[in-house]
Amino acid sequence: MAKVLCVLYPDPSGGYPPPLVRDGLPQLEHYPDGQTLPSPSAIDFTPGALLGSVSGELGLRRFLEDAGHELVVTADKDGDNSEFDRHLADADVVISQPFWPAYLTAERIEKAPNLKLALTAGIGSDHVDLDAAIAHGVTVAEVTYCNSISVAEHVVMMILSLVRNYLPSNRIASEGGWDISDCVSRAFDLEGMDVGTVAAGRIGLAVLRRLAPFDVRLHYTDRHRLPTEIEQELNLTFHESAAAMVPHCDVVTVNAPLHSETRGMFDDDLIATMRRGAYLINTARGLIADREAVVRALESGQLAGYAGDVWYPQPAPPDHPWRSMPNHGMTPHISGSTLSAQARYAAGTREILESFFGGTPVRDEYLIVDGGKLAGAGAHSYSKGG
Numbered sequence: 056m057a058k059v060l061c062v063l064y065p066d067p068s069g070g071y072p073p074p075l076v077r078d079g080l081p082q083l084e085h086y087p088d089g090q091t092l093p094s095p096s097a098i099d100f101t102p103g104a105l106l107g108s109v110s111g112e113l114g115l116r117r118f119l120e121d122a123g124h125e126l127v128v129t130a131d132k133d134g135d136n137s138e139f140d141r142h143l144a145d146a147d148v149v150i151s152q153p154f155w156p157a158y159l160t161a162e163r164i165e166k167a168p169n170l171k172l173a174l175t176a177g178i179g180s181d182h183v184d185l186d187a188a189i190a191h192g193v194t195v196a197e198v199t200y201c202n203s204i205s206v207a208e209h210v211v212m213m214i215l216s217l218v219r220n221y222l223p224s225n226r227i228a229s230e231g232g233w234d235i236s237d238c239v240s241r242a243f244d245l246e247g248m249d250v251g252t253v254a255a256g257r258i259g260l261a262v263l264r265r266l267a268p269f270d271v272r273l274h275y276t277d278r279h280r281l282p283t284e285i286e287q288e289l290n291l292t293f294h295e296s297a298a299a300m301v302p303h304c305d306v307v308t309v310n311a312p313l314h315s316e317t318r319g320m321f322d323d324d325l326i327a328t329m330r331r332g333a334y335l336i337n338t339a340r341g342l343i344a345d346r347e348a349v350v351r352a353l354e355s356g357q358l359a360g361y362a363g364d365v366w367y368p369q370p371a372p373p374d375h376p377w378r379s380m381p382n383h384g385m386t387p388h389i390s391g392s393t394l395s396a397q398a399r400y401a402a403g404t405r406e407i408l409e410s411f412f413g414g415t416p417v418r419d420e421y422l423i424v425d426g427g428k429l430a431g432a433g434a435h436s437y438s439k440g441g
């Protein structure tokens with residue numbers, strides 16, 4: 056029987072469970088491109104409940120224990136003496152969410168001789184050293200599409216928040232003020248702007264689709280070009296690279312995975328080629344943007360705003376400069392962990408575990424690494440040497 060080690064974020068400060076805000080969730084039929092929703096044999100949770108924190112256990116305990124497996128759930132993931140490290144030594148499966156990532160470094164994979172499956176309850180498996188997983192025959196899987204639309208909605212929200220100067224204006228209202236000049240001296244309409252996405256995969260394309268009605272000019276770059284019908288439908292301008300695209304944009308959104316080609320992409324040099332006063336929204340991964348370069352660009356006014364929910368490391372330390380830089384709209388890593396998304400990735404996690412323990416193939420679109428190489432969604436979207 057297997058030992059499943061699951062790393063989740065801490066419970067709410069007010070205790071678990073938090074009060075239910077709404078009754079149930081809307082029913083979806085399938086994902087926008089027709090991909091089937093997660094399809095485990097059953098679920099042992101109520102959709103809409105908080106599943107991603109320690110006491111939520113992704114709704115997995117009954118299923119795993121009934122099958123005779125051991126489930127260990129912890130939020131204690133960092134430092135040499137963490138509970139995660141102690142249990143990793145004989146774990147067969149590690150489950151982690153990108154919001155509170157258990158960094159599966161090469162050293163940690165080395166110390167986990169039984170490890171066969173690293174499962175991301177969410178999307179984005181860069182917290183796993185993929186080269187080490189390849190070398191050690193560890194399968195890496197994630198719940199592809201589970202929160203792509205959740206993130207796309209968040210991106211649209213943050214673009215509008217920055218361009219219209221929403222957050223400072225909300226603060227002024229909350230604090231009893233009526234300083235209209237202060238609110239509007241940084242506020243613009245999005246209409247007519249050039250908006251570009253670095254990557255037009257599930258999230259990037261969903262952002263483009265959602266922005267089209269705003270009467271903006273849409274741009275994208277991706278290593279896979281979109282079908283001509285989609286380019287024509289959305290009137291997209293394709294660019295060969297991010298470097299070729301960003302000088303033409305007022306707003307840039309980053310929606311690519313973190314790997315060798317994207318690490319540190321938004322550095323001083325690339326940001327210097329952007330339009331003065333451009334906005335940069337990064338909900339992909341913190342390390343795609345150079346931490347200090349972003350701060351410098353906001354301080355100089357080269358960027359008018361930066362927003363996102365991804366940092367490095369996570370959780371970010373209290374003195375991380377992105378917490379205090381000017382004109383930012385940062386949040387903790389939340390965009391892909393709405394209660395709606397949690398229901399999908401908890402179900403998808405169970406689906407992957409059912410395949411893994413049942414000896415049937417994990418859906419190809421869920422695979423990042425398998426059989427000692429990049430596979431499935433991983434082969435499409437990642438490069439080795441991340």
Ligand SMILES: NC(=O)c1ccc[n+]([C@@H]2O[C@H](COP(=O)([O-])OP(=O)(O)OC[C@H]3O[C@@H](n4cnc5c(N)ncnc54)[C@H](O)[C@@H]3O)[C@@H](O)[C@H]2O)c1
Binds near residue numbers: 177253257313
């Ligand atoms: N903030 C969050 O909560 C959150 C949630 C989900 C995903 N994400 C991040 O967003 C990423 C994308 O998610 P998705 O669902 O759209 O995945 P996806 O696999 O559908 O799309 C990724 C796209 O990136 C493209 N790409 C890869 N390398 C590139 C490069 N060097 N230049 C340009 N394009 C490149 C791929 O061709 C693909 O089209 C994830 O890998 C993850 O890092 C963040």
